[in-house]
Amino acid sequence: MKEIILHGRGGQGAVLAAQALASAAVFEDKYAMAFPHFGAERRGAPVAAFARIAEGRILTKAHIYKPDYVIVLDPWLAGLVDVAKGMEGHEGTSGGVPMGSVKTDICQGLNKKGAAVLNTARPPDEVRLSLEVCVGTVDATTIALETLGHPATNSCMLGAFAKTTEEVSIGSIEKGIMDVFGERLGEGIAERNVKAAKLGFERTEVGMCSGGREFPAQKKWLPDVDELPPGCAIRSQDTEYGKLGPGSTVQNETGSWRTFHPIVDDEKCTYCMLCWFHCPDGCIGRVPDKESVSVDYFYCKGCGICSEVCPVDAITMVREVEG
Amino acid sequence: MRRVVGSNYATSHAVMRARVEVIAAYPITPQTQMVEHIAKFINDGIMDCEYINVESEHSAISAVIASQAAGVRSFTSTASQGLALMHELLFSAGGLRLPIVMGVVNRSVGSTGGIWVEYNDSMPQRDCGWLQMYVETNQEVHDMILQAYKIAEDKRVLLPIMICSDGFILSHTVEPVELAEQEEVDGFLPKYEARHSYLDPKDPIASGIVTPREYRQEFAYQIHRAMLEAKDVIGEVNRDFADKFGRDHSGLIETEFVEDAEVILLTLGTVTSTARGVVRELRKKGKKAGLVKVRAFRPYPAERIAEVCKDARAVGVYDRSVSFGVGGPHYLEVRNALFDSDVPVIDFIGGLGGRDVAEADVRSMYDVLLEAAKTGKAKRNIEWVNTRGVVLG
Numbered sequence: 001m002k003e004i005i006l007h008g009r010g011g012q013g014a015v016l017a018a019q020a021l022a023s024a025a026v027f028e029d030k031y032a033m034a035f036p037h038f039g040a041e042r043r044g045a046p047v048a049a050f051a052r053i054a055e056g057r058i059l060t061k062a063h064i065y066k067p068d069y070v071i072v073l074d075p076w077l078a079g080l081v082d083v084a085k086g087m088e089g090h091e092g093t094s095g096g097v098p099m100g101s102v103k104t105d106i107c108q109g110l111n112k113k114g115a116a117v118l119n120t121a122r123p124p125d126e127v128r129l130s131l132e133v134c135v136g137t138v139d140a141t142t143i144a145l146e147t148l149g150h151p152a153t154n155s156c157m158l159g160a161f162a163k164t165t166e167e168v169s170i171g172s173i174e175k176g177i178m179d180v181f182g183e184r185l186g187e188g189i190a191e192r193n194v195k196a197a198k199l200g201f202e203r204t205e206v207g208m209c210s211g212g213r214e215f216p217a218q219k220k221w222l223p224d225v226d227e228l229p230p231g232c233a234i235r236s237q238d239t240e241y242g243k244l245g246p247g248s249t250v251q252n253e254t255g256s257w258r259t260f261h262p263i264v265d266d267e268k269c270t271y272c273m274l275c276w277f278h279c280p281d282g283c284i285g286r287v288p289d290k291e292s293v294s295v296d297y298f299y300c301k302g303c304g305i306c307s308e309v310c311p312v313d314a315i316t317m318v319r320e321v322e323g
Numbered sequence: 324m325r326r327v328v329g330s331n332y333a334t335s336h337a338v339m340r341a342r343v344e345v346i347a348a349y350p351i352t353p354q355t356q357m358v359e360h361i362a363k364f365i366n367d368g369i370m371d372c373e374y375i376n377v378e379s380e381h382s383a384i385s386a387v388i389a390s391q392a393a394g395v396r397s398f399t400s401t402a403s404q405g406l407a408l409m410h411e412l413l414f415s416a417g418g419l420r421l422p423i424v425m426g427v428v429n430r431s432v433g434s435t436g437g438i439w440v441e442y443n444d445s446m447p448q449r450d451c452g453w454l455q456m457y458v459e460t461n462q463e464v465h466d467m468i469l470q471a472y473k474i475a476e477d478k479r480v481l482l483p484i485m486i487c488s489d490g491f492i493l494s495h496t497v498e499p500v501e502l503a504e505q506e507e508v509d510g511f512l513p514k515y516e517a518r519h520s521y522l523d524p525k526d527p528i529a530s531g532i533v534t535p536r537e538y539r540q541e542f543a544y545q546i547h548r549a550m551l552e553a554k555d556v557i558g559e560v561n562r563d564f565a566d567k568f569g570r571d572h573s574g575l576i577e578t579e580f581v582e583d584a585e586v587i588l589l590t591l592g593t594v595t596s597t598a599r600g601v602v603r604e605l606r607k608k609g610k611k612a613g614l615v616k617v618r619a620f621r622p623y624p625a626e627r628i629a630e631v632c633k634d635a636r637a638v639g640v641y642d643r644s645v646s647f648g649v650g651g652p653h654y655l656e657v658r659n660a661l662f663d664s665d666v667p668v669i670d671f672i673g674g675l676g677g678r679d680v681a682e683a684d685v686r687s688m689y690d691v692l693l694e695a696a697k698t699g700k701a702k703r704n705i706e707w708v709n710t711r712g713v714v715l716g
Contacts, residue, residue, distance in 0.1 A: 222537060223541070225541045228538070228545065230481055230519045230520070231418065231520045231530065231542075232419070232529075232532065232538070233519055233520040234530075236526075236527055248529075
């Protein structure tokens with residue numbers, strides 16, 4: 001049996017990709033299952049999905065802890081983008097490290113003989129993870145933007161998975177996408193995703209990455225029964241695990257969710273404040289000295305509404321690049 | 324002050340004496356008078372309390388959850404469909420560990436049913452994290468409302484509690500009740516001070532939030548542990564009450580003639596009174612019959628039941644509710660308590676929908692038990708009492 005974890009963000013289609021992968025395996029007369037990390041997820045927030053492929057019936061219904069393969073749909077999730085840069089001293093950070101940092105050690109529990117399939121513009125030998133392991137890399141965000149018009153990298157990454165691991169053929173991946181995506185999103189969209197998968201398959205580079213990278217250990221508040229406040233009545237407090245209780249969401253670094261970020265041209269800005277009024281996350285600030293506006297990049301999710309509403313085109317949405 | 328009153332009045336009076344500060348309740352037969360009496364006390368200026376008029380029982384329980392979370396002693400009451408409508412919020416009250424007291428005037432739920440007593444309203448709520456106690460007399464209802472606050476607010480417990488009384492048989496039957504004076508109650512029940520969950524804008528708390536799987540199980544364990552600790556607290560509060568008021572309700576269970584009993588019947592609620600008469604009559608005839616009045620259904624006093632029944636040769640359980648296809652809910656508790664005993668345990672389902680349970684019915688239960696004690700076997704484990712077309716024994 002092969003076990004696969006897909007790391008992605010709400011909206012990138014990790015769950016759908018896991019289902020399409022299972023479908024692809026079944027087209028090859030194998031047994032497969034796929035399931036989400038049953039959470040109350042939101043568009044943009046880190047999510048995980050799981051898939052298993054085997055020759056015969058799979059009995060376990062538990063999560064996957066020791067994957068053979070990991071698929072990472074978003075470069076930030078593997079720590080390939082340093083979102084903490086320039087964020088030191090922000091109120092949502094602790095000691096300069098964003099508490100909600102998405103830097104996840106995606107190699108945790110990974111089979112050393114397995115592989116990591118990554119969405120990154122770098123070739124394998126320029127990737128550094130905690131483990132020296134086989135990686136397949138592809139700039140899936142660019143392919144997704146080209147073929148689909150938005151950064152849903154799931155189908156492209158399935159093509160990359162087929163190329164990297166050879167567990168399923170690209171032909172079966174195409175059938176799996178037509179089956180699962182076609183059912184959910186219609187045949188036209190499924191066909192565009194098949195194209196993304198094919199491009200992903202073609203452009204993926206396979207090689208060994210370097211290892212030894214350390215990821216800051218994230219302490220999680222896991223009190224035992226005697227430490228938990230009765231009735232879950234939690235006071236606002238700072239702990240070694242970060243903030244708890246009311247106000248603790250300040251540490252949720254929603255800025256790490258974006259693909260594009262707004263850049264304000266102070267020369268063009270007329271200080272009309274329409275962007276300030278429309279921003280759903282309150283990320284636009286006033287800069288009276290310059291008669292312009294600022295953006296709180298720690299929380300800005302890159303939705304682009306500010307750019308859309310700006311009457312003088314003073315706000316441009318710029319693609320995030322790997323640092 | 325001794326007056327001849329129904330249990331709805333006795334409850335209302337005790338609620339006033341407990342210095343309850345917020346009430347939200349919606350009228351439903353046979354509980355309606357309780358709402359009316361309390362409204363009158365407030366209108367007459369003898370009770371200082373906020374009465375929140377609500378449009379449903381769902382809103383009533385929501386309102387008292389909020390007021391109790393704001394650190395204020397609160398009360399609500401209902402019956403039947405009203406309790407069913409509260410169901411989803413009952414879990415919130417238990418989960419938030421709010422010591423709300425609710426007067427449940429038992430009445431059957433749904434079709435086919437009427438307005439009369441059955442425990443199929445309260446017993447299905449057994450897993451919501453509420454304590455449940457069943458009472459036998461109007462005096463006991465009154466006394467248990469006062470004890471309920473002390474039990475629920477104990478820091479070892481911090482759980483809501485239902486005081487369950489038989490609809491009409493108590494609510495609409497008047498009998499003498501010693502109504503407590505304010506000074507007496509003040510000496511027994513101190514002012515409520517919220518320690519764990521107190522909504523204060525100056526010191527905000529997060530409460531009732533989504534609890535991910537990393538936390539939920541430990542919270543559930545805490546409630547389970549609190550429910551077990553409540554067994555001791557119920558006994559302690561009963562003794563304290565008995566010292567101050569001179570009325571001893573015996574805590575978790577009360578027994579009659581169990582010491583040398585060959586057959587023991589376990590009852591809940593008002594049927595106990597009728598059974599007391601029958602068991603005394605049997606004793607006069609030389610039959611070794613005993614009686615246990617089970618007062619607490621949550622937590623269930625399994626250890627006490629096992630201890631009391633250890634030398635009996637047949638044990639009977641009275642049930643005023645059915646878990647269809649299995650038996651009575653009370654019977655299941657007793658089977659669990661006596662899991663390692665070889666003694667025949669027989670369920671007697673009867674009195675559903677308020678059908679009268681008369682002396683003859685209780686006598687027929689003891690007849691079945693005496694026969695089982697003789698043979699060492701139960702003919703049937705689930706017996707239906709006074710049910711047309713169904714033969715007993």
